[in-house]
Each structure stands twice: as C-alpha cells, then as structure tokens.
Amino acid sequence: MTDSLPASPGSAPISVAGFATLAQALDHAASVDAGMYFYSGRGQLTEALPYARLREQSEALARRMLARGLKRGDRVALLAETDGDFARSFFACQIAGLVPAPLPLPAALGGRQTYLEHLRRMVESVGAAAALTPAAFESWVAEACAGLPLHFVSTIAHLDDVVPVQGELEAPSADDLAYLQFSSGSTRFPHAIAVTHRAVIANIDAISLHGLQITGSDRCASWLPFYHDMGLVGFLLTPLCCAISVDYLATREFARRPLTWLQLISNYGGTLSFSPSFGFELCARRVENGGVPEGLDLSRWRAAGIGGDMVRPGPLLKFCESFAGSGFNPGALTPSYGMAEAALALSFSPLGRGLKMDRVDTDRLERDHLAVAPAADAPRSRDFVRCGRILPGHDIEVRDEQGQPMPEWGVGLIHVRGPSLMKEYYLQPEETARALCGDGWLNTGDIGYLADGEIVITGRAKDLIIVNGRNIRPQDLEWSAEGEVDALRSGDVAAFAIDEEAGEVVVVLVESRAADATARAALCEQVSGVLRARHGIEVRVVPVPPRSLPQTSSGKLSRAKARALYLAGSFKLAGAG
Known part of the structure; x- marks a missing residue:
C-alpha cells in the first residue's frame, strides 16, 4: 500500500516547542505528507487519513459543533474508538476551543449496566455539554446520558446536515485546557486530569527531542487505546506534533490477533512502538503455539517501549528470544516511567541500551x-x-x-x-x-x-501490604505465584490485605480453570506453599472463576476493586469454590 509510506526522512531530532497549542501543531502537520492509517485485525487498511485531510475535516466538524450550541470551554465526551472519527472529533474540539474528554469503550467482559453507570458518572464528573460516539455505541451512550443537560449525543455523521457557523474561530491559548484525561482508576474511581496545551506540548517536546529523539524518518505503530495517556499522547498527539506517520490497530483486535501489531511494524517500517509488559508477553505466547509469521522483519524497530505498568523483565526477555530470528534487537527495549498527571512521560531509559x-x-x-x-x-x-x-x-x-x-x-x-x-x-x-x-x-x-x-x-x-513491619509489594506475591505454579498465567493472581478481628490477613485470589473442588484445593495449597517458601508469609488463597479479576480501562489489574468484590462476596456469587 504505497499511499501509507512514511514522510520524507530526516536526521535531526524534532522539537515541537514552537507550538503554543495542539491546533497549531495540526496546522503544521497538514503541510507535511504524512498521516494516520487504520487497519483491521487482519492487517487490511480500513482508512488512510492524511493530516491535511484531518485538518480540513476537523475544522468543518468544529463549526457544526459550535452551531449546535456549544461554546468555548465546554467539555465534550468522546467515546474513544480507534478510528478516524475520534481523531476528527478530538481536533475539532481543539479548533473550536472545546475541551475533549476521551471515554473508554466497553470491556470485552463485564456487565452492560455497570459500564453505563460508570460512563454516566464520568460524563457528570466533567460537566460535559455534549457527547460524540461511534454509531455502534450510540444507543449505549444515549442511555448512559439520559436526563443529563447535554446539547446532543450524536455520531459525527448525524451532524452532517447542521449549518456550520461562519467567520474566524477564536484560537485557544497555551494556558487553556487541551483535554481532560481520565486516570486509569486502579486504586479509585478515575479522576479527570486537566491538561493544558502548554503542559502537553512541553511533554511532547521532551519526548521527541530527548526521550525518543524522533526524526522525520521515524514511523509509529500502536494498538494502545486513545482513552489512555500512552495511546492518546504517545501515539496520537506525539506523531502528529512531529508530523510523522502512524499505523493503528484497535485494542480489541490486538487482543484477538496480537501478531498483527508486529506485522504492521514489519510491513510499514515501524521504528517506534510501545506496550505494557503484557503486550510483549501475549505475542511471545502466541508464537509458542503457532510459530513466528513468515517474513516478519522487526529490524527497524529501534525503540520498543515499555510503559503503562510496572516493567516485568521475564516476559520481555521471552519476547527477545521468540523474535530474535525476526531481527528484533534486545537493545531496542526502552523501559519508561510516566503518568497522565504529567501528560505522559517522565523518563526513558537510554536508547539502545535495552534492559x-x-x-x-x-x-x-x-x-x-x-x-x-x-x-x-x-x-x-x-x-x-x-x-x-x-x-x-x-x-x-x-x-x-x-x-x-x-x-x-x-x-x-x-x-x-x-x-x-x-x-x-x-x-x-x-x-x-x-x-x-x-x-x-x-x-x-x-x-x-x-x-x-x-x-x-x-x-x-496504596497497594502496599504491611505485615509485621514489612512493606510487601503485591506484585511480588502475584509474580511468584504466576511464575512457579504451572496452572497459572500472567494476570491470574491478585493480592491484597484485609482487616479482620484477629488482625491483617493477606488474601490472594487465583483464577482457577479446574472444574472440580479437589483440583481447586490443590491449586490453592500449591500457591500457599510457594508464597510461604518465597516470601515467608501465610496467605489465604481463594480460587475465583477465569477472567473474573477486575481490570482498569487501560488493562491494569485493579486490586482495589478485587478487594471490594471479595469483601462483598461477589466471587462466591460468581461460583468460586
């Protein structure tokens, strides 16, 4: 697909410090032959969106949104599908001086009503004046927002017939809000993080100039959701501000066919792509069963970043081993640290060093x-x-x-x-x-x-477990169990402490695929033995059904919610032994 080749190469790291706002960055990107490319789970191109077309369509949408009664500073809830409509909606808000608030899509598992209640609470928490949604979820969002004082709940297509406002649009300033980013909610209900243009531009400048040393010859690939800071800032805003191309795979498609991510990197010369540790692990596990795709070439991937959660060495080393024959360089592994409260990034390990x-x-x-x-x-x-x-x-x-x-x-x-x-x-x-x-x-x-x-x-x-003066990290318990008990996989364990009359008790929930009570009891005893031997503590191991441990919108384990569900007896209600 020659229409999705990268922009003209360059060698000098890019600085974006000259942009005061994201709207200015879009104006510049529109002058460059680069853009956004969206693919199906099988790697077929579904939409090519050059930045010039994005600029044109975003301004048209901005004028229609203002014509529907929105005014500068209003918050707009955006259901964050990985598609061109989200990009158009987000940048329409930038051009109109509106404040977008990306919202998560429904989880693959979980109740519809729980999701709608969560969505409504998020919309209410920012005082949204409107909501834009993909057609597939329009009825869901309408139900979640029923009775709220919104100007409209709509798809982009339903605004096509609105007569746009005319005249010059007032540009936002550097200290205006650029967007509201919801935190992951791993220890509490997600907070809306208010990020100014000045803050996000400063972060992108530091990322591009120092952290990743981005040049015009780079190309990005991403499966990360746009409602998460690593997906939004790292792989929507940063490539656009740097005017380089990016290839997208929807998060749900990555979960089904993770190797498509690597095939996009191979096919289109991707040089920059990030994932939490579990994404690398999922790819390595998939090739154990089906083998490495023929012709896969990862030799141009110079920064394989790890972020979004604690860095797990084991899965990353396994990934290096699995894809060494595909040209993957272990030195490309680039652990990083950051958070949405800092727009995205705070540190990157030195490029080329690896772990x-x-x-x-x-x-x-x-x-x-x-x-x-x-x-x-x-x-x-x-x-x-x-x-x-x-x-x-x-x-x-x-x-x-x-x-x-x-x-x-x-x-x-x-x-x-x-x-x-x-x-x-x-x-x-x-x-x-x-x-x-x-x-x-x-x-x-x-x-x-x-x-x-x-x-x-x-x-x-907030996750620390304190036992007899020891500060025990729950990850240590979880990783020990997952690493030493054959029946367990990554993500199958959640550890936390609860207070009982006799004192603090460490509870370890383990997802059990065993059908009978005897096998579940044996699993619990094995986990107890591992943690007793490795960490010197007694724990209460509780088997729970497969895929029942709660996750945040960004895929992190939510120990706080797991603890609350346990205390409420929900796992027993779900059929745990």
Whole structure:
C-alpha cells in the first residue's frame, strides 16, 4: 500500500516547542505528507487519513459543533474508538476551543449496566455539554446520558446536515485546557486530569527531542487505546506534533490477533512502538503455539517501549528470544516511567541500551526501605528494571514518610515537578491539594528509588501490604505465584490485605480453570506453599472463576476493586469454590 509510506526522512531530532497549542501543531502537520492509517485485525487498511485531510475535516466538524450550541470551554465526551472519527472529533474540539474528554469503550467482559453507570458518572464528573460516539455505541451512550443537560449525543455523521457557523474561530491559548484525561482508576474511581496545551506540548517536546529523539524518518505503530495517556499522547498527539506517520490497530483486535501489531511494524517500517509488559508477553505466547509469521522483519524497530505498568523483565526477555530470528534487537527495549498527571512521560531509559536491572535484597527492601545488592547468602532477592533519568526541565525526589528527601537507593514516595504537570484534577480541589504541593511538586503515589540518577519503580503506595513491619509489594506475591505454579498465567493472581478481628490477613485470589473442588484445593495449597517458601508469609488463597479479576480501562489489574468484590462476596456469587 504505497499511499501509507512514511514522510520524507530526516536526521535531526524534532522539537515541537514552537507550538503554543495542539491546533497549531495540526496546522503544521497538514503541510507535511504524512498521516494516520487504520487497519483491521487482519492487517487490511480500513482508512488512510492524511493530516491535511484531518485538518480540513476537523475544522468543518468544529463549526457544526459550535452551531449546535456549544461554546468555548465546554467539555465534550468522546467515546474513544480507534478510528478516524475520534481523531476528527478530538481536533475539532481543539479548533473550536472545546475541551475533549476521551471515554473508554466497553470491556470485552463485564456487565452492560455497570459500564453505563460508570460512563454516566464520568460524563457528570466533567460537566460535559455534549457527547460524540461511534454509531455502534450510540444507543449505549444515549442511555448512559439520559436526563443529563447535554446539547446532543450524536455520531459525527448525524451532524452532517447542521449549518456550520461562519467567520474566524477564536484560537485557544497555551494556558487553556487541551483535554481532560481520565486516570486509569486502579486504586479509585478515575479522576479527570486537566491538561493544558502548554503542559502537553512541553511533554511532547521532551519526548521527541530527548526521550525518543524522533526524526522525520521515524514511523509509529500502536494498538494502545486513545482513552489512555500512552495511546492518546504517545501515539496520537506525539506523531502528529512531529508530523510523522502512524499505523493503528484497535485494542480489541490486538487482543484477538496480537501478531498483527508486529506485522504492521514489519510491513510499514515501524521504528517506534510501545506496550505494557503484557503486550510483549501475549505475542511471545502466541508464537509458542503457532510459530513466528513468515517474513516478519522487526529490524527497524529501534525503540520498543515499555510503559503503562510496572516493567516485568521475564516476559520481555521471552519476547527477545521468540523474535530474535525476526531481527528484533534486545537493545531496542526502552523501559519508561510516566503518568497522565504529567501528560505522559517522565523518563526513558537510554536508547539502545535495552534492559538494565538491579538485583535487590528483598528483606532489606521490605524492612529497611533500602535497595541494596544481596549478599551471597541472602535468602531472597528480586530484579527491578531501571527506567532512565528524569526528562530535562523536570525534577524528581524520593521522600520518606516524613516528607524528607532520601539519598540514592533509599526507597520511598516519588515526587516530581516540571512543565508537563497537570493543572488539577478537574473540579476536585481536595484531591488536587492532596496530590499537588504548594511548591509545585506532585506526589505520584508510586514507590521507588534512584540509582545513579535513574528512576526505579517498586510499587504503588496504596497497594502496599504491611505485615509485621514489612512493606510487601503485591506484585511480588502475584509474580511468584504466576511464575512457579504451572496452572497459572500472567494476570491470574491478585493480592491484597484485609482487616479482620484477629488482625491483617493477606488474601490472594487465583483464577482457577479446574472444574472440580479437589483440583481447586490443590491449586490453592500449591500457591500457599510457594508464597510461604518465597516470601515467608501465610496467605489465604481463594480460587475465583477465569477472567473474573477486575481490570482498569487501560488493562491494569485493579486490586482495589478485587478487594471490594471479595469483601462483598461477589466471587462466591460468581461460583468460586
């Protein structure tokens, strides 16, 4: 498909600091021979959307939206399908001075009513004045928004007959809101993160100039959802601001045919693509059963980024092994750290280095909050992946429980500041005050340490399990069980603590595919034994049905929701043994 070849190559890293707004970036991208390309699950091109056409169609839609009664600053809920209509809707908002709020699609599993209630709450939380949706979900969104004071709930096509407003449109300013990004909701109901044009442009500039050193010869590929910061900022806004082409596969299609992602990279010369660890794992697992596609060429993939969750070394090393024959370079692995509260990225590991890990004494980590190398006779240790230095223009501190900065290798709460930070949690001043300090620092809620100036993430503060003075990361328990019990796969385990009269109890939920109670009991005993031997703790192992552990909209395990469901007895109601 020659119409989807990349723009003319260039060699100098691109800076986007000259753009004040995303609308200005779109104006520039429209002058370049590049664009967005959408593919089916079988790799067939379904839409080619050059940036010039996107600019033209977005302005036409902006004028029709304003004609339907919207005014500058109004929030517009956008159901974030991976298609050209979402891009048109998002940039129509930019041109019209509206504030888009991307919303998640329904999960593959889960109740319709629960999703509609969740959607309504999100729409209400930002005071949306309108909603745009794909035709397939129009009735769902209309039902979710019934009775709310919206000007319209519509598809783009249903606005075609609206007479557009005429005249010059007032351009947004750098300090206007560019969009509202909902947090993943792994430990609470998602907050709407208010991101200004100035903040997102600053982040994209740091990503393109320093983190990934993007040039005009680069090309992106992505299966990440547009309602997640890594999908929206990383693979919609960054390629557009840099005026380079990007190939898209819908998230649901990736889940069905993950190797199509790699085939797009191979077919169209992709150089930049990111995924959480589980995406690489899914690809490696798929070729174990069916083999590597013939002719797959991953040799041009220079930055295979990992983000969106804690970096898991095991699946990444397996991916390298599985695709070595396809030209994949292990040095391309690029662990990163970031969050929607900082638009997207805060650090990238050095390009071309691949994984760099610290082996840490687990006992010292849990009891003394120190990341130190284990002695030869240390009973327990584990590896953590370095995620590189903080991006230029940003600062980072690791603080203890009293809020004092810690030296390198001290494990504590990570705080950051810089030009990429959010303005606020929209319409939530108390939550904003808890996260943003008066001196401009953001409490990320992540736990980690600095090693030679590089960021290393060890967990989330709200997920920590505290047993007899030990700070135990639930990921350690989950990964041990998944790695040592043959019946378990990645994502099959959730660990958390609950308070009972006798004290704190560590609960470990395991998805069991066994049909009979005896097999489920044997699985639970095996998991208990592994965790007793590896971590020295007693746990209550509870079998739950396959695919019943709750996930956030971005695919992360939600331990908070799993805990709530367990306490409510929902897993027993679902038929757990």
